[in-house]
């Protein structure tokens with residue numbers, strides 16, 4: 001609506017810098033980021049509860065890149081919220097999907113918003129946009145609880161994170177809807193023709209095993225139709241996904257519908273249809289297919305809200321496509337990433353049907369897909385962003401949307417500070433945006449910390465102890481070299497000249513050993529559906545979601561080999577040396593397929609030393625006779641590479657990267673396993689400088705989503721530093737400026753009165769799991785006037 005022509009009667013007016021529409025995960029992260037970056041921000045949510053689909057009205061599990069890629073969890077605000085939820089035990093743990101209807105998650109989100117100064121309005125439905133030329137200047141909102149109409153005037157801009165984007169449509173922003181044909185974006189899985197088909201809508205439900213038999217009676221409003229249609233198919237396997245009779249409590253989403261209709265206007269009819277499908281499905285379980293197994297099971301809860309997967313997608317300066325995500329396209333304006341499979345649901349189904357188009361590598365998300373091309377100040381967050389129908393399959397996961405939402409909120413803050421439009425942030429300030437995000441704990445796959453204000457980058461770093469690559473030793477006995485044995489490398493230096501292994505020759509003859517280096521051959525960056533077959537899990541509890549690594553022996557190509565002779569009765573380190581240094585491929589953070597195998601061929605009477613510890617940089621590997629695939633175990637052999645790759649050296653805390661990936665699994669300072677805590681790391685500055693703020697990044701990144709504390713009912717990440725202190729050395733000696741206990745967060749910022757510091761020291765006193773040692777990804781230091 002043109003602001004000049006407004007005719008609606010307004011009961012209350014408020015003015016804010018930024019209005020965020022919606023209270024889902026994307027909206028919450030965007031609002032917190034905008035608040036932290038200097039915007040007076042309000043958030044309006046039409047429901048009673050925050051969290052959108054993850055909130056207590058639907059209970060969907062928050063997942064993302066770490067469901068399919070090792071060590072890939074999105075960092076930043078979404079990680080803070082999830083860690084805080086773990087601390088407060090703010091989610092219910094149900095079988096299979098870890099879905100959650102605990103109201104405490106809503107409170108965690110609310111607290112995060114309040115701490116960032118965001119005003120939260122529940123039961124406020126945003127209805128109309130007021131525009132002046134290319135600007136949105138206000139939004140009319142219905143306060144449903146008090147029957148009042150409010151006008152939020154916006155000084156700076158709005159973030160539409162409402163899923164449906166009713167306000168953005170009202171403003172006149174261009175959008176897409178349905179399924180784009182192959183011709184439209186050149187996507188390999190696109191259909192021949194455009195269509196209006198979207199993904200279906202689903203409800204969720206909780207079922208539990210009671211102590212007594214429970215009847216299920218089909219609700220009368222659905223019974224007549226069910227009778228008319230006849231008995232449901234009596235197939236034993238026909239039952240809702242995630243219902244397991246041997247469990248106690250299951251969260252299920254059984255059916256879906258509505259993708260062939262208007263998912264906004266026909267919402268009520270779609271819900272009726274899904275309810276019918278759902279009750280019919282449960283009726284089938286209880287009264288037809290699984291009568292005995294389901295005798296004591298009762299339907300405890302059906303979600304009051306229908307979960308919508310897709311409606312409008314607004315057009316930005318760039319539309320992200322399936323091709324982009326599968327190629328992990330490197331955008332100059334990347335502000336976030338994801339890596340879930342391209343999970344596109346069918347529009348309708350008596351059993352929800354997920355079509356998996358591929359498992360893409362970790363992909364980048366461009367800032368240009370986060371604002372409407374038609375407006376100077378209309379930003380987009382969540383599933384309504386500028387992405388194709390197929391790309392939405394992987395973008396729509398909530399951890400991913402949270403991480404991108406933080407990028408959007410930060411861009412909004414920057415635009416306010418610099419007095420520029422949404423597009424100008426891309427055109428003129430993209431590096432500032434990316435560096436701000438990295439400073440605030442986001443991950444951008446394509447860039448590192450170049451922040452000139454970070455004094456730590458100039459320091460010389462030392463530690464009381466360091467774990468180094470050469471850490472492995474024989475602590476788990478020996479295994480006979482009766483089959484090819486060795487290690488699978490997840491980290492390496494730019495070149496490999498040779499390697500050493502701990503070997504025993506139990507014979508009275510010299511034995512010649514042959515060492516082989518081979519590399520996994522990547523056909524393409526993404527894995528297709530067929531490549532799921534035969535995938536194995538490596539370590540940790542069985543992970544239904546993670547595809548693991550393909551260890552088919554035929555897929556590894558030989559790179560180099562060399563020999564060494566082991567004298568009779570020898571017991572020690574054997575050195576292998578290649579005739580010339582082997583150039584190794586650069587580690588690619590987007591891929592978890594880049595792996596080298598280092599294998600020794602079988603030799604009679606020779607044994608290879610085993611290290612019982614688990615290291616992130618290598619796995620024990622062997623190939624049993626007659627097997628087409630390699631086997632891997634979580635422990636290791638005693639081995640060393642020459643030259644040694646960087647491992648736990650102290651200097652890693654200023655190498656510009658604040659996390660690990662599968663192919664750069666230890667990008668942190670690690671204190672030595674054998675050196676008990678406390679352990680310290682010291683940054684000596686080249687000359688005294690004013691320090692008033694320190695950023696510390698600890699390790700909360702687990703290998704897979706099942707291991708994240710929130711999903712395994714733990715209150716803290718195991719490797720996270722719990723107790724620590726920070727001191728600065730001035731001319732008067734060391735002075736403590738921070739003393740912290742029971743920390744559970746990955747990213748901590750400490751502010752204190754500025755000191756003229758010659759050096760800074762972090763002392764780690766305790767880690768949550770005492771089996772781990774000090775582990776710190778990044779340390780930054782700033783003067784009193786540096787930007788937050």
Ligand SMILES: Cc1cc2nc3c(=O)[nH]c(=O)nc-3n(C[C@H](O)[C@H](O)[C@H](O)COP(=O)(O)OP(=O)(O)OC[C@H]3O[C@@H](n4cnc5c(N)ncnc54)[C@H](O)[C@@H]3O)c2cc1C
Pocket residue numbers: 021022023024025026027044045046047051052053054060061062063064097124125126127161162163164165166167201202203204253306307308309381382383384396397398399401
């Ligand atoms: C059944 C189901 C299962 C799923 N499973 C998973 C899963 O396991 N893991 C995962 O990560 N993702 C899952 N997803 C996908 C994920 O839930 C969605 O992609 C995601 O929630 C979209 O986030 P969003 O913030 O854009 O929208 P939403 O989460 O839908 O949040 C939008 C919010 O905006 C509010 N709103 C809408 N219009 C207005 C308005 N006009 N004014 C004020 N407020 C408004 C809504 O009430 C809502 O709270 C699932 C989705 C469904 C439906």
